[in-house]
Amino acid sequence: MLVLQVLANGLILGGLYACIAAGFSLVWGVLNIINILHGSFIVLGGYLAFFAYSIAGIHPFASILIAAPLFFALGYALQAGLINRMIAAPVLLTLSLTFGLDLMLANGMLVAFSADFRKIILDPPLGVLSVGPLVVPVDRLTAMILALALTGLLYLLLARSRIGRAIVAVRMDREAAALMGVNVKRIYAVTFGLGSLMAGASGALLAMIFPISPLVGPAYLGKAFVICVLGGLGSVPGAMIGGLALGVVESFGALWLGPEYAVPLSFTLLILVLIVRPSGLLGKRGYE
Amino acid sequence: MKRPIAGAALAALTAVFAVAASAQDTIRVGAPLPMTGPLSPEAVKQQRGYNLWAETANAAGGVKVGAKRMKVEIVYVDYQSNTPRAVQAAEKLITQDKVSFLFSPFGSGATKAASGVSEKYGVPTLAATASSAQVYDQGYKYLFGTFTPNDTLTEPLSDIVRKAAPGVHRVAILARNDLFPLAIAQEMEKSAKKRGMSVVYFEKYAIGTLDHASALTQIKAQAPHWIFATGYTNDLVLMRKQMADLKLEAPVITMIAAPAYQEWIDATGKLSENVTSAAWWHPAVRYKGKDLFGSTESFVKRFQAKYKTLPDYAEASAAAAGAILQMAIEKAGTIDPAKVRNALASFNETTFWGPVKFGPTGQIVSLEPPVFQIQGGKPTVIHPAAIRQGELRLGVK
Numbered sequence: 001m002l003v004l005q006v007l008a009n010g011l012i013l014g015g016l017y018a019c020i021a022a023g024f025s026l027v028w029g030v031l032n033i034i035n036i037l038h039g040s041f042i043v044l045g046g047y048l049a050f051f052a053y054s055i056a057g058i059h060p061f062a063s064i065l066i067a068a069p070l071f072f073a074l075g076y077a078l079q080a081g082l083i084n085r086m087i088a089a090p091v092l093l094t095l096s097l098t099f100g101l102d103l104m105l106a107n108g109m110l111v112a113f114s115a116d117f118r119k120i121i122l123d124p125p126l127g128v129l130s131v132g133p134l135v136v137p138v139d140r141l142t143a144m145i146l147a148l149a150l151t152g153l154l155y156l157l158l159a160r161s162r163i164g165r166a167i168v169a170v171r172m173d174r175e176a177a178a179l180m181g182v183n184v185k186r187i188y189a190v191t192f193g194l195g196s197l198m199a200g201a202s203g204a205l206l207a208m209i210f211p212i213s214p215l216v217g218p219a220y221l222g223k224a225f226v227i228c229v230l231g232g233l234g235s236v237p238g239a240m241i242g243g244l245a246l247g248v249v250e251s252f253g254a255l256w257l258g259p260e261y262a263v264p265l266s267f268t269l270l271i272l273v274l275i276v277r278p279s280g281l282l283g284k285r286g287y288e
Numbered sequence: 289m290k291r292p293i294a295g296a297a298l299a300a301l302t303a304v305f306a307v308a309a310s311a312q313d314t315i316r317v318g319a320p321l322p323m324t325g326p327l328s329p330e331a332v333k334q335q336r337g338y339n340l341w342a343e344t345a346n347a348a349g350g351v352k353v354g355a356k357r358m359k360v361e362i363v364y365v366d367y368q369s370n371t372p373r374a375v376q377a378a379e380k381l382i383t384q385d386k387v388s389f390l391f392s393p394f395g396s397g398a399t400k401a402a403s404g405v406s407e408k409y410g411v412p413t414l415a416a417t418a419s420s421a422q423v424y425d426q427g428y429k430y431l432f433g434t435f436t437p438n439d440t441l442t443e444p445l446s447d448i449v450r451k452a453a454p455g456v457h458r459v460a461i462l463a464r465n466d467l468f469p470l471a472i473a474q475e476m477e478k479s480a481k482k483r484g485m486s487v488v489y490f491e492k493y494a495i496g497t498l499d500h501a502s503a504l505t506q507i508k509a510q511a512p513h514w515i516f517a518t519g520y521t522n523d524l525v526l527m528r529k530q531m532a533d534l535k536l537e538a539p540v541i542t543m544i545a546a547p548a549y550q551e552w553i554d555a556t557g558k559l560s561e562n563v564t565s566a567a568w569w570h571p572a573v574r575y576k577g578k579d580l581f582g583s584t585e586s587f588v589k590r591f592q593a594k595y596k597t598l599p600d601y602a603e604a605s606a607a608a609a610g611a612i613l614q615m616a617i618e619k620a621g622t623i624d625p626a627k628v629r630n631a632l633a634s635f636n637e638t639t640f641w642g643p644v645k646f647g648p649t650g651q652i653v654s655l656e657p658p659v660f661q662i663q664g665g666k667p668t669v670i671h672p673a674a675i676r677q678g679e680l681r682l683g684v685k
Contacts (some may be wrong), residue, residue, distance in 0.1 A: 117525055128534075135535050139533075210498065213326075250502075251501060254501075254503060255502045255505070258492070259502060259503040260492040262493070262502070
């Protein structure tokens with residue numbers, strides 16, 4: 001029974017992880033940008049949901065609808081106005097740029113919101129779902145389902161829509177895509193916008209679950225890194241599988257080895273995957 | 289090309305003179321703090337306490353040093369919640385900023401790490417947030433702490449629980465793997481075993497853990513009567529929520545050190561109800577001090593006037609560190625480090641913080657820390673008897 005409960009905990013945690021990583025993976029895979037800002041965008045999405053709920057009483061699930069267009073616009077503008085200027089530069093330069101922007105955003109939030117930890121407390125709480133001896137918190141479960149739905153939508157967008165196909169084309173071969181008439185800069189901006197949208201939306205979901213503070217971004221970013229390497233870069237199903245795998249591994253690691261080993265275990269896993277299967281579980285070989 | 293250089297040289301020269309001039313009539317106290325990073329909320333609290341002390345002292349004309357009065361200046365350095373940087377910051381404050389005294393970085397771990405530096409240079413150092421005995425057992429002469437050892441928290445707590453609920457005998461302990469949270473968890477284990485309780489679970493979790501579900505699931509399987517969890521605000525907000533998520537309930541749930549903070553109560557909401565905790569100070573204590581703040585009431589009033597909120601133990605301890613340093617300097621009649629150090633070692637006075645007397649290791653031995661429980665969304669003192677506001681309530685859901 002203990003094992004089943006831990007598996008349930010792990011899967012739900014993994015669903016949240018998948019949501020944290022999907023946008024990060026997309027941006028890294030398509031743009032070859034390691035977007036250090038991703039963690040802080042999640043936090044910003046959390047604050048948006050927190051204030052929407054505490055001031056206007058908007059439910060965090062509903063505030064995703066506000067966060068999504070706002071964060072898409074923010075990401076689009078950032079890419080079009082700033083990052084596109086140095087997109088052709090080596091990856092370390094764009095990393096430095098997003099690192100700098102992240103410092104500005106994190107410290108801006110520190111000034112604006114103070115360092116206090118806050119959390120959305122739903123009134124009345126969503127409670128827990130009991131299935132036999134198993135208990136599953138409804139807020140986590142719903143957040144996980146929404147997160148997976150969002151990630152699924154992103155997958156469909158990439159697989160079916162015209163713009164999605166263009167994104168995939170740019171990812172495969174930028175020059176060839178440009179020759180086929182794809183406006184590469186615009187596709188970059190749309191992709192970054194989508195990545196930001198995913199960050200903002202997952203932030204709104206996570207605000208009910210994790211305490212929010214301006215400086216917790218790096219914790220999310222660390223998870224996103226591990227998940228991307230596990231699942232394979234730029235692949236949406238990869239982020240989903242990677243997230244679920246990490247959630248389950250951490251949960252059982254904590255059960256069998258003790259909770260102090262859950263975090264080191266995830267990074268050990270990262271190194272192992274890099275050695276054994278550098279392209280990740282679902283990544284394509286030869287594509288970085 | 290020449291002019292900017294000449295200008296810069298002039299500016300540098302003026303700066304040197306300014307420092308030289310100010311060095312004569314101000315007392316510079318260095319304070320390395322984790323102003324950014326995960327511990328930044330703690331730095332804000334420390335700063336509030338130090339600033340309130342400095343402002344109050346300066347408004348009264350400064351600290352009396354022999355025949356003259358000297359103003360106080362606190363020099364802050366951000367060590368970004370990174371302990372090795374706290375050590376560097378302490379060294380920089382002493383060697384470059386030429387501070388005469390030091391307030392320790394936050395918490396037992398960083399205080400212990402930085403205490404080697406202040407000892408090396410012979411700079412009297414007051415630790416406002418370090419309680420673990422392991423910080424003070426290095427034989428250092430210049431380190432003084434305002435928190436009593438950890439067992440002064442777990443002992444009265446265990447007595448109260450034992451008395452109120454004799455049926456409580458299965459204890460589960462989950463501790464953050466960090467100097468203070470782990471040290472107090474180990475004291476709790478001793479206190480519990482001493483009273484014949486059995487510790488059915490004892491595990492550590494890593495700093496930065498985002499999920500406690502596995503540990504809590506295991507604890508639930510042990511059906512403990514008393515869950516004792518340690519960590520800082522973010523850890524314990526998440527953990528309390530996950531306990532509810534897993535329907536983990538117990539007659540007694542104790543969390544240290546967050547519940548003394550209003551932000552923890554705000555971030556956990558109704559789940560904070562009946563959680564017990566202990567701290568080194570509470571605004572309800574009543575002492576008549578000889579320090580600049582006078583009584584506890586007048587300290588609380590001043591604090592509230594400035595920050596529009598009640599002081600918690602961390603904020604009060606920082607202000608107390610300043611007040612104690614001031615009294616030691618005034619007693620020594622000089623800012624000579626060795627003489628102020630001796631004044632601290634023989635210190636025996638009552639302050640708004642409580643009676644202050646340091647033991648041979650430099651750690652305070654004279655305080656009786658209050659035990660409290662969140663009742664109706666407010667910390668309610670249940671021990672010591674003299675300031676009791678309510679009785680222990682059993683059952684945390």
